Amino acid sequence: MSKKHVMYTAVSSVLLSSSLLLHSIDADAAESAKVTATSLNVRATPSTSGAIVGKITKGNTVDIVDESKGWAKITYSGKEAWISSQYINKTQTNSTSTANSTSKSAVVNASSLNVRSSASTSASIVTNLPRNSKVTVVKVSGSWSQVKTASGQTGWVASQYLQAGSASSAPAKDSGSTSSQSAVVNASSLNVRSSASTSASIVTNLPRNSKVTVVKVSGSWSQVKTASGQTGWVASQYLQAGSASSAPAKDSGSTSSQSAVVNASSLNVRSSASTGASIVTSLSRNSKVTVVKVSGSWSQIKTASGQTGWVASQYLKADSGQSSQPAQSIQITKASNLRSQPSLSAGIIRVAKAGERFKKVGETNDWVQIQYSASQTAWVSKGLTAAAGSTTSASLPSSSAALKDKIIVVDAGHGGYDPGTSGKSSIEKNLALTTAKLVASRLANSGANVFMTRSNDTFISLSGRVNVSEAKHADAFISIHYNASTSSSANGIASFYYSEAKDKELAKYIQESMAENAPSMKDMGVRFGDYYVTRENNQRAVLLELGFLSNAHDEQIVSSNAYQQQISTGIYQGIARYFAANK
Template sequence: MNTKKLNAATIVSLCLVLVFSMFAVIPKAHASSTKLKVTASALNIRTAPSTSSKVITTVKKNTTLVKVKASGKWYQVKYKNKTGWASAKYLKTVKTTVSTASTTSKIVTSKTDNLNIRKSNSTNSTVLGKLNKGKTATYIQQKNGWVKIKTSSITGWVSATYVTVSTKKATTAKPKITNAKKNLYFVVTAKSLSVRSEPNSKSKLLAYVKKNESLLISRIASNDWVEVTYQTGKKGWVSTHYGTQKVKEPTTSSITVVVPKKTTYYYVTEPTGLTIRNSYSVNAKSLGQIVPFESKVQILKQASNGWIYVNYNDKKGWINGSTSYGFASTTNISFTAKKPSKTQYFVMRSGTLNVRSLPTTAAPSLGKASKGNYFKILRISNNNWVEVQYTSKQKGWISSNTTSSKITTKKPTTTVSDSVKGTLKGIKIVVDPGHGKQDNGASGNHVVEKTLNLKAAKAIQSAIEEVGGIVYMTRTTDNQFLTLDERAAYAKQKGANAFISVHHNSGPSSATGYESYYSTSAKVSSKKFADAIHDGIKDAIKEEYPNYKDRKLKAMDYYVVRYNSVVSVLLELGFVSNASDAKLVNSNDYRETVAKGVVNGLLSYYGRD
């Protein structure tokens, strides 16, 4: 055999093998399938594109078919496991919707308050900050029982024991919203949860709800948010990551009901009384009976969400046993009280005495009366306690069984509530610089909100003290931090008359101006107080900065004003997200102007101007 011919044949064979091999590994291309919908009441699918061909099957109107190819006025289609031809006249192309791209990331949620965020995955490493219960952070990695996270300001490690790691889907598409099943409730598991105007965390904040509150769900969004009724006639959205959903009222798996071991009474201190309902929820049906102010009822059963089962006027049902509306005690308190026959005054001669919600030491303290204070007596009880107007909106009882006080018919010259022109002597104000420590608040244009809040609050403190007022600061450095619960309770703890929370705003770069907020849901009405403070600030700013925008006084249930025991207001003094605002609010002149306005508002409200 000729060697050259053999080599040539071998080469040709190898080339053919390579060519076929190349074709073998090339995947078959698939065109995207087109879907067709049947428009006729019934449509025949045939063996060929002709009305004379055999009918394979008949499909009904709105059936979806897959298009294979076209031939004239006929389409070859697939239906289930059959392929055939159908008249194009009775088929309509279904438009396909391209779904919005989404990304998936993990979030870390703290199961406890004050969880340490450490520099490395060891209990011996440096603490960089804290993560409170219900707060979230971005997941980075997990190692040896520790989880690395990133917050808005800190990257560090937390113990995996005290967090949950979950998948969070982020998508630009609007969530699908559907109506909820009948009698579906959302039970809050976080200590405090935001209610928002839309099903996302960036929408307007409407209010806060507290742990164990049971809220009726009206609608459900596909992005893990639900619309709830948080007050009578008011609805908003909450994240389902911070609660559980239950059909009908929550069972003992979320709320437990117990009978007190000792005979326990509940004393109503809510002036409007408490409605008896058929279950332990504000959404439950009213039974048409009110337990009035200063009534005593025995607690027959108690739910873990604070509601109590009672019997009043032969009507058994549930009332809200919150400490905001009364108090529980094993002491059987009985008293009678009447107005004095002539005007009398209660005068503090020395020391301090508690002002209580009822004339007994078993009742909780509302605050304290100190040396130099005096009050007009409203009622005197049979056990020698006197009822006084403790603040402009709040009444309370003080014991007259001590040598620290006296009762007189002669009006004293100074008092907490007496009008002394141009001075706030005796008035106690809590000034609350918002945020602090690990919580920076908003930031932008080289300023951080927590620092601005503290500087403005200190200016307000100085201005109040200059006219004789007493100021209690919730924090005095940027390394201190109080929870919302602790801030809201601070005025009651200190026996203060009012509460002012200081903040700075954030929003679009074009947003500008100052505004103030009060709560319409708080036990103590703060509208007049907030009006006086905002008007004082407005007049002071108008004089020094006539073009700076007044964004008005607004009603909003921010936690620290909603759950406060005294008149309160929350101030937003400018936008850190606006370059001009940021420069203005970071100046001592502006802070002093605001402080002057606050003092003028206080003087006006307490009749000292």
């Protein structure tokens, strides 16, 4: 997922200066390679489930630090990162290291810069240099520079934190509150740190679209003030210029408190307005709460039992006085318009096909309110719906009959020397294979022609998986994975599509059915995902993430036989319902 950069003058000057420095010094002998993919994901770990930290476009040259099992280690933005070896073309570059007589002077352009024993973020730290320390650049290799300090010590530093020549010793300019700028977080989860360093302690964690005020820029870091008043440092590349007001969020106060209901399968209530805060309790869908205060994208609430805490506002909806009974599933009996409001004059979101199923969340007059997506509801004429499983809905095409002779490719992610992610006691490749076999069995028992990309612990390349899908002319390709995050609080299940026209509807059916069958898991909804097996697949394809192994609660659930039965049933039913509605 591409990141938009916030361009500040200070950041631009650092990048320009670093660029000049890199071009003025000869590179050391290194094994280089050119990127052959249109856009190559750079990942934090050597796995297709590793977090994407950036992208490199076709034709760019990278320096290979190391290689392991189909992955190449590179240095990206001063950190170790990994790219797939199958999308690079190696070339050997040889050049002479600069001699002392032609060495260049530079100054440190970071608040604190580690000097390491070798060109790697995992290498031991020789010393630490403060801003404006003068060094002599002896050699450049990739994105690293070998330097000699004023005290005679030698080591390696990230080139981006050096500036050619002798810079002013004045501290970086502080924009001050009078000229502060607004910005929004452009990453799924952004750590706010106590200082401008990836090794600094984490103050808090901000979700995507959180609004912040940029107080100061130093190198590639920005000092920000959050909506809740906390101050810390973030990587500037994960901020996007915004026009949000820096005024504090309006406090609704107890005199104007509002009632709301939970609009997620499970919602964590936290001790403060941060995903890193401790969990006070967890609320199920349709639980009633009182909103006491709103701050940024968070709401302070009081539960029915009297507990107080903070929740993400997006998972609350205004209480319309409906019963808090569990949501009922309804089925569309005839093609019908899904509207934004309970009125024939309201805007049409889309046309629902006969056989589609939704969760009913409300009703007024002759209209039924349904859960259209994880964050959006819609309205449909009551006369065009029936309770799922009723006589009326039973007259629709049989789900199992709709699968007869359909060609389904079930893809168990990872395998062989590629373990995927792992938890304390679980490995992704093993769980994925277990789930895939259960799904394949259920599909085959309903008359589908099922093919598995792997049925044992074997490594299959991404292109090999896609080849199976296209060679079999699959009616559906289902890739099964388990998730991970740097935040241990991340949890839930999600369905990913690449092509909105080709894949999204299938993903929607599967996600809805999984959420019905596995109510203990957070419903993260249907999302766009730029994954090779869906992007390069000419057949209908979805990728499923069935829980976070980095979350202790999720790992415990997904490892159980009960969950494996529930989630495989949900996937099977979702596929069946899709084909029943699209005969």
